[in-house]
Amino acid sequence: MSAKKKTGTTAYRCTSCGYTQPRWLGRCPDCGEWNTLQEVSLQDEAPAGPGSIIAGSASGGGGAFSPRVAPRPIPLSAVEARSGSRLPTGIPELDRVLGGAVMKRSAILVGGEPGIGKSTLLLQAAAGAATNGRILYVSGEESAAQIRSRADRLGLPLDRIELLCTGRLEDIGRALSDVNPVFVIVDSIQTVYSPEAGAVPGTVNQLKLCAHELVAWVKERDAVLFLVAHVTKEGSIAGPKALEHLVDTVISFERNDDEVRFLRALKNRFGSVDELGIFRMTEKGLQAVEDPSGMFIVRRSGDLPPGVAVVPVFEGSRVFMVEIQALTVSAKGAMTRVFSDRVDAARVSRVAAVLEKRIGLRFSDQDIYVNVAGGVRLVESAIDLALAAALYSARTDIPSPPSTALIGELSLAGEIRPVNRLRQRVKAAASLGFGTVMAPEADSGSRAVKDVREAVSALFGKAP
Ligand code: TYD
Numbered sequence: 001m002s003a004k005k006k007t008g009t010t011a012y013r014c015t016s017c018g019y020t021q022p023r024w025l026g027r028c029p030d031c032g033e034w035n036t037l038q039e040v041s042l043q044d045e046a047p048a049g050p051g052s053i054i055a056g057s058a059s060g061g062g063g064a065f066s067p068r069v070a071p072r073p074i075p076l077s078a079v080e081a082r083s084g085s086r087l088p089t090g091i092p093e094l095d096r097v098l099g100g101a102v103m104k105r106s107a108i109l110v111g112g113e114p115g116i117g118k119s120t121l122l123l124q125a126a127a128g129a130a131t132n133g134r135i136l137y138v139s140g141e142e143s144a145a146q147i148r149s150r151a152d153r154l155g156l157p158l159d160r161i162e163l164l165c166t167g168r169l170e171d172i173g174r175a176l177s178d179v180n181p182v183f184v185i186v187d188s189i190q191t192v193y194s195p196e197a198g199a200v201p202g203t204v205n206q207l208k209l210c211a212h213e214l215v216a217w218v219k220e221r222d223a224v225l226f227l228v229a230h231v232t233k234e235g236s237i238a239g240p241k242a243l244e245h246l247v248d249t250v251i252s253f254e255r256n257d258d259e260v261r262f263l264r265a266l267k268n269r270f271g272s273v274d275e276l277g278i279f280r281m282t283e284k285g286l287q288a289v290e291d292p293s294g295m296f297i298v299r300r301s302g303d304l305p306p307g308v309a310v311v312p313v314f315e316g317s318r319v320f321m322v323e324i325q326a327l328t329v330s331a332k333g334a335m336t337r338v339f340s341d342r343v344d345a346a347r348v349s350r351v352a353a354v355l356e357k358r359i360g361l362r363f364s365d366q367d368i369y370v371n372v373a374g375g376v377r378l379v380e381s382a383i384d385l386a387l388a389a390a391l392y393s394a395r396t397d398i399p400s401p402p403s404t405a406l407i408g409e410l411s412l413a414g415e416i417r418p419v420n421r422l423r424q425r426v427k428a429a430a431s432l433g434f435g436t437v438m439a440p441e442a443d444s445g446s447r448a449v450k451d452v453r454e455a456v457s458a459l460f461g462k463a464p
């Protein structure tokens with residue numbers, strides 16, 4: 001190792017993504033390109049402040065468009081509090097996920113794989129936005145004619161939305177200052193580029209710089225900004241991950257089957273991240289699923305197959321009935337495994353261990369598979385009892401009784417522990433035709449069960 005020289009005056013910057021770091025490396029740690037790090041002098045660098053590219057506003061004095069003025073501290077007491085300035089999108093499912101409606105002066109990143117319906121959702125939101133202000137839809141992906149034909153197909157009013165088809169940040173900045181919109185969609189952030197951020201469009205550096213400029217704009221306006229981000233199936237928000245800390249809210253669009261779309265917040269500065277929005281992609285665009293509480297139960301005629309049990313779970317403020325499915329097979333090798341994507345595998349192992357210890361049903365030589373109908377992920381401890389019943393039923397091949405819902409957390413001693421919001425869960429189960437509800441306490445007609453032994457003998461007939 002050679003001695004340090006001129007610490008802090010030079011650095012090495014990746015010509016591909018702009019990542020800068022103090023030592024030369026053969027491979028960029030950020031984008032993974034080889035031989036792209038070049039020495040740069042830090043003294044020549046001007047810091048890239050907000051508004052450095054989107055410039056030329058007439059507003060003057062401190063806005064994101066005006067030339068940079070060094071900010072000064074102001075007393076907290078002199079700051080005007082802005083509460084309750086939200087703007088409904090006219091799509092209640094979307095508003096719910098956002099924490100009520102869109103907060104003004106905020107930027108929302110909308111992620112999802114190509115074709116899932118991001119452009120459709122935002123066009124519908126733009127058309128329904130509760131504002132008299134102007135609405136700007138910037139598209140770097142589709143032509144104006146394509147967007148027009150989507151709007152026609154959806155039957156949306158055309159006169160409210162103004163279109164700009166470009167990816168060039170400077171052009172977007174000009175349109176923002178000309179139009180002064182209150183509702184802005186940039187579809188997608190991956191198509192936005194600025195020559196200021198290097199020669200190559202689409203790099204992480206471009207993404208960060210352009211998003212930063214746009215977000216800086218909305219922070220100074222009574223407006224809302226949606227940034228669409230394409231996400232590949234594998235790498236959740238791969239490139240756009242770098243943008244998550246720049247925006248106020250990140251919502252993600254996921255699908256379970258061909259039609260159903262889930263919308264959830266991954267980050268929300270202005271609300272919870274628990275709410276789930278559920279849509280169906282139809283001929284006429286995205287439609288909210290009206291009463292989704294029963295959509296994850298599998299309707300069957302006749303007896304249940306072995307290995308399934310139903311539990312009411314909360315997603316945000318709503319209750320959904322979901323079916324847990326389990327399968328056990330003798331392990332081929334000495335090692336047993338748990339295959340479970342939708343329920344934490346550690347929870348599955350723990351519940352199996354409780355069953356083995358407390359009622360003597362052997363799981364320790366079994367491979368265990370657990371799935372959840374409808375593809376939702378279950379994290380609540382209230383699912384333990386239903387999971388135990390599914391595992392017991394899978395292992396013994398005895399089906400659970402029909403029309404029975406199970407609620408309860410399981411302690412290691414096999415006791416059934418209380419859960420929150422029991423009454424709402426019991427009500428939801430009853431309203432969907434579950435005649436028997438077993439729960440830690442008797443409430444609104446549920447039957448109390450005190451431990452796993454009692455539950456198993458009540459469900460499967462014989463004393464274990
Ligand atoms: P789109 O919003 O373009 O997806 P994204 O912007 O996330 O890439 O939606 C694309 C899909 O949705 C496409 O396969 C067509 C389908 N679609 C409908 O089924 N119904 C409709 O009314 C619309 C507009 C699209």
Ligand code: MG
Binds near residue numbers: 118119120141
């Ligand atoms: Mg699109």
